[in-house]
Amino acid sequence: MLGYLFSRLVSVIPVALGVSLICFLLVHIAPGDPLVAIMPIDATAEQEAEMRAVYGFDKPLPVQFGIWLSNAVQGDLGRSIATGRPVGPEVTRAVGNTLLLAAAASVIGFPLGIFFGFMAGYLRDTVWDRIITASAIAGVSTPNYWLGMVLVIIFSITWPLLPSMGAGPGGSGAWVWDWQHMRHLVLPAITLAVVPMGIVMRTTRALVSDILDQDFVQALYAKGMTRTGVLRHVARNAAPTALSVIGLQLGYLLGGSILIETVFNWPGSGYLLSVAILQRDLPMLQGTILVLAMFFVTLNLLVDIAQSMIDPRISRA
Amino acid sequence: MTALVEIEDLTVRFSGERTVHAINGVSLSVAKGEVLALLGESGSGKSVTLKSIMQLLPGRRTQIGGRIRFDGRDVLALKGRALADFRGRDVAMIFQDPSLALDPVYSIGTQIAETVIRHEGVSRVAARSRALDMLKRVRIPSAERRLDNYPHEMSGGMRQRAMIALALACGPRLLLADEPTTALDATVQMQVLLLLRELQQEMDMSVIFVTHDIGVAVEIADRVAVMYAGTIVETGTISQIIKDPRHPYTKGLLAANLHGAVKGSRLDAIPGAPPTLEEPPTSCPFAPRCPSALPVCREARPPLVNRGPGRAVACVLEQEPAI
Known part of the structure; x- marks a missing residue:
């Protein structure tokens, strides 16, 4: 077990390096010169070259990568081209908001998805199963930005119960755990939770229904286990796969919330990314993507470790 | 010897896309400390009989008729907690493939x-x-x-x-063994059989042992019930069945066995295939494949003819000729 943990930890290093290389290169592959956006139209060639040197864009790519990476490891993600402010704190604040939204969506989506998926799998081919499966398909197929707008129309405009924009009175940086702020979380979190909930529901249903067909379930009944006892075994067998799906969906919640953050003006990383893309703000883009990607890598590591703790075949085999 | 398990006129029907009359009137009894082998080919209803005792068949698609008594208790009436208490404590089961069970x-x-x-x-x-x-x-x-x-x-x-x-x-007082050695190597198979036999004697336990292999039945069983198309065609002690098979199906089964076969000669397989059981049999289910079938075999189910205690054959040929 310890050996597995260690090897899994070590294997993160090349992955993280690769990911950071891709983060770095992706934005360079994208067309467009970052400086064009900020240079005045009448700037001279010398001024442009000077600016280029300030941001280090005059050096060859590998050197740029080396400098960027060594700075990033020390926590310095450079300065935004658009605003001139350091990228680090801005990304931290935005990613924090995204994490908050993702966590809220997880708290809504995953338990419900697991519960109803489990129920549908256990009550397979009954009316309950059909209702649950149909709602899961509906949830997965609904474009969530559309759903977000519909929710805004219903709950913010027709019945002004909940705010439709922003993260609360204090702006993007001042989150407080009170109702004043939390009510801003309700609509975007629900909107964001719908797709992962549907996916988790369908996965759990398939897993449970599959496991219930296995011989060992009959053997469990044969040794006198009650329904609760059997379901505990089923849950433990379903957990590793369900966990990996949840891990992937968490990644989706972190990175895929751009549309939702835009619809609800949520000051998160998606919002930051979309602004950075429009402004061709390379350091901001690279920094945001890198931080999100590192979260994703860590998340996968945690899922792997949790899986190996549940299913002995993963670490020992 | 008193009977620990008594099965009376058990019928099991599976409904679904296709109705299957898996068990069509099986009556059996197993005495305390006795090992009964249920012998038959795939689909003859051996495992279904076993699983009926434990109520392990999928409830919504299964209709069970008849009676099963364990130590005087009506097993089919057990529900919920009482059923869960019964399973594993009074009756235990081992399965064909332990890697799946x-x-x-x-x-x-x-x-x-x-x-x-x-x-x-x-x-x-x-x-x-x-x-x-x-x-x-x-x-x-x-x-x-x-x-x-x-x-x-x-x-x-x-x-x-x-x-x-x-x-x-x-x-447990009764062990249900559902082809527990089929998935094992031949040598391991023998070790497991010997172990089972030894433990059975130590614990004075009754066993119902399902197998399609008459060689395995010889190793483990005191008595044999031969099943065909969800019915019992012949019962007797293991030596009676081996030395004096009465039912044409049993004879065919013994003839099709590898033991004693001459190298190079063809095995005497029973021609034809078992019925699909979409309808319950109204005549002798073996008649279409039977070398000694008579016209009367196709008209009604054959009577179970008793030939001494624990010995019965379901065949018209066993009846006393009408005077």
Whole structure:
């Protein structure tokens, strides 16, 4: 077990390096010169070259990568081209908001998805199963930005119960755990939770229904286990796969919330990314993507470790 | 000897996309301490009979008729908690493929201990030491270490031993064995059979042993019931069945056996295939394949002709000629 943990930890290093290389290169592959956006139209060639040197864009790519990476490891993600402010704190604040939204969506989506998926799998081919499966398909197929707008129309405009924009009175940086702020979380979190909930529901249903067909379930009944006892075994067998799906969906919640953050003006990383893309703000883009990607890598590591703790075949085999 | 299990006129029908009359009037009894082999080919209803005793058949798609009594209790009337208490404590079951019948994500020790805790409410420590005892009794080497093994870390024979340890942990009075040696190598198969026989005698347990292999039945059984198309065609002691098979199906089964076959000669397989059982049989189900079938065989189900205690044959040829 310890050996597995260690090897899994070590294997993160090349992955993280690769990911950071891709983060770095992706934005360079994208067309467009970052400086064009900020240079005045009448700037001279010398001024442009000077600016280029300030941001280090005059050096060859590998050197740029080396400098960027060594700075990033020390926590310095450079300065935004658009605003001139350091990228680090801005990304931290935005990613924090995204994490908050993702966590809220997880708290809504995953338990419900697991519960109803489990129920549908256990009550397979009954009316309950059909209702649950149909709602899961509906949830997965609904474009969530559309759903977000519909929710805004219903709950913010027709019945002004909940705010439709922003993260609360204090702006993007001042989150407080009170109702004043939390009510801003309700609509975007629900909107964001719908797709992962549907996916988790369908996965759990398939897993449970599959496991219930296995011989060992009959053997469990044969040794006198009650329904609760059997379901505990089923849950433990379903957990590793369900966990990996949840891990992937968490990644989706972190990175895929751009549309939702835009619809609800949520000051998160998606919002930051979309602004950075429009402004061709390379350091901001690279920094945001890198931080999100590192979260994703860590998340996968945690899922792997949790899986190996549940299913002995993963670490020992 | 008194009967521990009595099955009377059991019928099992599966409904679904296709209706199957899997069991069509089976009556059996197993005495205390007796080993009964249910012999028959795939689809003859052996496993279904076993699973009926435990009510392990899928409830919504199964209609069960007839009566099953265990020690005088009506087994088919058991429900909920009483059924769960009955399963595993009074009657235990071992399965064909132990690699599928054990939960892959729990250790062997935990799975055995869980059963003991469930039925006897003992502490975790006591249940674990019982699990260890059981592993020793089924002669798993270095049992202490094996306790924490997971099923995938054991060989096939070892897994079946562990399954037997699990089944016998609460000292059941009846063991249902559903082809427990079919998935094993021939040598391991023999070891497991000998182990089962030994434990059966030690614990004075009744066993219903399902097999399609008459050679296995010879090793383990006191008595044999030959099944065909969801009916019992012949019962008798193992020596009666081997030496003096009366039913044409039993004769065919013995003739089709590898033991005693001459090298190079063709095996005498029974021609034809068993009926699909979409309808319950109204005539002798074996008649279409029977070399000695008479016109009367196709008109009505043959009577079960008793020929001495525990010996019966379902064939018109066994009837006393009408005077």
